[in-house]
Amino acid sequence: xxxxxxxxxxxxxxxxxxxxxxxxxxxxxxxxxxxxxxxxxxxxxxxxxxxxxxxxxxxxxxxxxxxxxxxxxxxxxxxxxxxxxxxxxxxxxxxxxxxxxxxxxxxxxxxxxxxxxxxxxxxxxxxxxxxxxxxxxxxxxxxxxxxxxxxxxxxxxxxxxxxxxxxxxxxxxxxxxxxxxxxxxxxxxxxxxxxxxxxxxxxxxxxxxxxxxxxxxxxxxxxxxxxxxxxxxxxxxxxxxxxxxxxxxxxxxxxxxxxxxxxxxxxxxxxxxxxx
Numbered sequence: 001x002x003x004x005x006x007x008x009x010x011x012x013x014x015x016x017x018x019x020x021x022x023x024x025x026x027x028x029x030x031x032x033x034x035x036x037x038x039x040x041x042x043x044x045x046x047x048x049x050x051x052x053x054x055x056x057x058x059x060x061x062x063x064x065x066x067x068x069x070x071x072x073x074x075x076x077x078x079x080x081x082x083x084x085x086x087x088x089x090x091x092x093x094x095x096x097x098x099x100x101x102x103x104x105x106x107x108x109x110x111x112x113x114x115x116x117x118x119x120x121x122x123x124x125x126x127x128x129x130x131x132x133x134x135x136x137x138x139x140x141x142x143x144x145x146x147x148x149x150x151x152x153x154x155x156x157x158x159x160x161x162x163x164x165x166x167x168x169x170x171x172x173x174x175x176x177x178x179x180x181x182x183x184x185x186x187x188x189x190x191x192x193x194x195x196x197x198x199x200x201x202x203x204x205x206x207x208x209x210x211x212x213x214x215x216x217x218x219x220x221x222x223x224x225x226x227x228x229x230x231x232x233x234x235x236x237x238x239x240x241x242x243x244x245x246x247x248x249x250x251x252x253x254x255x256x257x258x259x260x261x262x263x264x265x266x267x268x269x270x271x272x273x274x275x276x
Contacts, residue, residue, distance in 0.1 A: 005080040007073065008062070008106050010091035015101040017112070019196035027051070027059040027130070027189075028107030032099035033117040037070040041079060046123045047115075048083050054127050063117070064089045064103040072117075096186070097202030097210065104195070113189040114207065121187040125225045129189050137221045140189045141208065143182035148224025176213045179220055183208060184245075187225065190215060203251065204244025213255070 029047070033040060044061060051059050063086065065073035073090040080086050091102060104112045111133055115121045121142065129140045143149050177183045185208055194215040202210040211217075 004077050005088075007077060008087050008089040010064075010089050010093070011102055011105040015098060015105075015200040015202070016197065017101070017104050017107075017192065017195045017200070019193065023108040025058055025060055025109040026055055027111045027113060028062060028104070028109030029059065029113040029115060029126075030062045030064055030100050030103030030107070031115055031117045032096045032103070033063055033065045033068065033072045033076070034094075034096075035068050035070050035072065036065075036117040037068070037072045037075050039119050040072055040076050040117060043115075043117060043119055043123070044076070044079055044083060044086060047126075048085060050123050050126060051085075054130055059085060060108060061086045062089065062103040062107060063087070064091065064099040066094050066099055067092055095202075096205035097207040100207045101200050101202065104192075107192075110192050111189050112192055112195070115187055120228045122225055122228060125187070125223060128223050132221050132223060133189055133191075135221075137219045138191050138194045138217045139211065139215070139220045141180050141182060141185050141220070141222045142187035142225040143180065143185060143222040144225065144227050145181040146222050146224045149182070149226060150224075151227045176209065179212050179217075180208075181222060183212060190217075201251065201255075203248040206245055206248060209245075209248055 029051075031040075031043065036043075040063065044063075047061055051061075061083070063073065063076040065076065065088070067073075067090060073088055076086065076088045080088065087106070089103065089106065091099070093099070093102070100114045103114075111130075113126075113129075115123070115126070125142050129142060132140045144151055184206055186205070188208055188211070190211055194217055195211070198214050198216075200210050200214060
């Protein structure tokens with residue numbers, strides 16, 4: 001039996017992404033997992049097959065597992081011998097959004113991305129997303145709410161809840177949430193330089209909100225995708241996640257107001273100094 005490749009140590013401290021990758025890879029795609037033992041092998045195999053056609057030898061997959069009771073990280077770690085593009089992190093923290101950032105902190109690519117570990121994000125959309133990135137976008141979001149996008153078999157209640165959460169976001173933080181059609185998407189690519197050096201403070205599971213609110217983004221584009229129903233395992237989205245979403249909106253709103261006040265004070269000091 002071959003020796004297992006060691007796990008990647010989980011970073012500690014502030015959630016800040018470095019400006020320069022350790023190696024000159026094009027893409028680092030993070031897969032945050034919790035209780036995804038039944039899905040992770042199929043997802044890794046599918047992603048490698050696809051990305052070998054688009055970025056052969058120039059990408060990495062980073063599984064970041066939140067110490068799953070089903071030991072998802074063990075399945076992923078065992079796959080590394082077959083897939084050298086794969087790196088695996090097991091951490092004791094909890095939370096999808098922070099798991100993504102911890103993965104980005106050890107990433108070696110110029111483009112940072114995230115895809116769910118439950119096969120609900122179709123991997124084949126990545127090819128189109130990478131093509132759009134080649135056109136100069138800073139952020140490419142896979143959206144359910146533009147032509148080509150949708151949800152496979154959501155109930156009316158789930159659709160209303162999702163749209164209601166988006167409407168609430170537009171009310172609280174229109175300048176951030178309104179930048180894309182699907183601000184609750186968990187499937188996107190972003191240029192490392194857009195995040196470099198910025199301390200992120202995500203809450204819950206909507207990491208895209210944090211990227212939209214804090215990254216330096218000039219050009220944002222979207223690609224349609226159809227959200228798939230989970231085939232294995234159980235959904236982890238509950239009411240607590242929507243409360244986390246509300247908390248995140250309020251915190252970002254307060255941060256924006258604080259930044260605006262600081263800018264105004266700085267402007268006023270300059271004006272009064274020039275007059276004296």
